[in-house]
Structures are given as C-alpha cells and as structure tokens.
Amino acid sequence: xxxxxxxxxxxxxxxxxxxxxxxxxxxxxxxxxxxxxxxxxxxxxxxxxxxxxxxxxxxxxxxxxxxxxxxxxxxxxxxxxxxxxxxxxxxxxxxxxxxxxxxxxxxxxxxxxxxxxxxxxxxxxxxxxxxxxxxxxxxxxxxxxxxxxxxxxxxxxxxxxxxxxxxxxxxxxxxxxxxx
Numbered sequence: 173x174x175x176x177x178x179x180x181x182x183x184x185x186x187x188x189x190x191x192x193x194x195x196x197x198x199x200x201x202x203x204x205x206x207x208x209x210x211x212x213x214x215x216x217x218x219x220x221x222x223x224x225x226x227x228x229x230x231x232x233x234x235x236x237x238x239x240x241x242x243x244x245x246x247x248x249x250x251x252x253x254x255x256x257x258x259x260x261x262x263x264x265x266x267x268x269x270x271x272x273x274x275x276x277x278x279x280x281x282x283x284x285x286x287x288x289x290x291x292x293x294x295x296x297x298x299x300x301x302x303x304x305x306x307x308x309x310x311x312x313x314x315x316x317x318x319x320x321x322x323x324x325x326x327x328x329x330x331x332x333x334x335x336x337x338x339x340x341x342x343x344x345x346x347x348x349x350x351x352x
Contacts, residue, residue: 226254231324232317239320240291247274248284252294252312262311264302285312293317 214221228250232239236246251270255263267281274281288294295313302309 224254226250228253229321229325231321235321235324238324239293239317241288244274244276244280245284245287248281249288249293249314249317252314253317256312256314262297262300262313264300264309264311266309288317291316293320 213225217225232246232249241249248270251265251273252263255265267278267285271278271281285294285296289296293314293316295316297311297313299308300311301307
C-alpha cells in the first residue's frame with residue numbers, strides 16, 4: 173500500500189529546514205483514504221510555520237496513557253522530537269531551554285527525562301560533541317519511542333474507517349470519516 177502523505181513529508185521537512193516557506197514549495201496533501209479535501213499545510217497555518225513545526229504520529233497523543241506519559245512527559249518528548257530532523261543526527265535540546273519553554277524548573281525537566289528513559293522511550297547520551305563548536309552536550313536517542321509508536325500505529329484508530337476506491341469509476345462521496 174502506498175501512502176501519499178509519507179511521500180509529501182520529506183519535501184515539507186526540507187522546506188522547513190531551509191526556512192523557504194513559499195506556496196509553490198508545498199504539494200497538496202491527500203488523506204490515506206482520499207475522502208478529505210486536499211489542503212496545503214501552509215494555507216492552514218500560514219505564518220505560524222515560519223518558526224518551524226513538528227512532525228509526530230498522532231499515536232503519541234492517542235496512546236499517551238498506555239505509554240505511561242503524563243502531560244509534562246509528553247511536552248518534554250515533543251521538545252525532543254521537535255529538535256530531531258534527521259534520523260542519524262540525534263537531537264540535543266538543553267534542559268534549560270525545555271524548562272524555559274514549559275515554565276518549569278530544570279529539575280522538573282530532568283525528572284521527566286529520567287522517567288522517559290526509565291520507560292525505555294529515550295536514551296540519554298551524555299558528553300557528546302554538539303554542533304561542532306567543541307561544547308559537549310547530552311543527546312537524546314528516541315528510538316525506543318519510535319519503536320513503540322510503530323507498534324501502536326499498526327492498529328488503526330477504532331473510529332477510523334478507510335474506504336475502498338469505487339470500482340465502477342463513480343465519484344466517491346467526499347466526507348470526513350475521521351474522528352478526532
């Protein structure tokens with residue numbers, strides 16, 4: 173099965189990384205079952221994307237309780253994922269940056285990181301070279317989270333109904349079959 177949305181994201185991520193948010197750089201997205209109208213992400217969010225954006229599976233939100241995550245754990249995980257653009261370049265947001273964004277202490281962020289690590293969702297790699305400036309940083313390997321979400325993503329959301337393409341060539345009724 174081919175997923176058009178997955179083909180769309182590499183170009184979208186490249187545009188975000190290069191900060192070249194122009195209408196012509198975005199392709200129209202199609203829902204997996206082709207029942208939703210296509211809409212470029214830039215049209216929906218506009219200038220809010222100028223500061224960057226995050227791509228994460230909805231399974232992270234839908235299964236946060238099953239993953240053992242409270243709200244603070246989830247926000248810390250999203251901060252890590254937001255800094256992770258390339259699979260082979262692990263993110264290294266500072267605890268100070270995350271704490272400042274969340275309005276909490278660094279110690280609170282450290283507790284959330286310890287919990288994420290204890291759950292096997294991230295692995296902390298301390299004293300790693302940063303971005304070439306000689307500073308050592310803590311990098312975060314989210315491979316455990318990725319594997320858990322891949323396993324959870326194999327099961328479609330119970331209220332999601334995927335339609336088969338019409339065999340007689342008739343126009344398929346456009347309706348939103350996705351529940352949020």
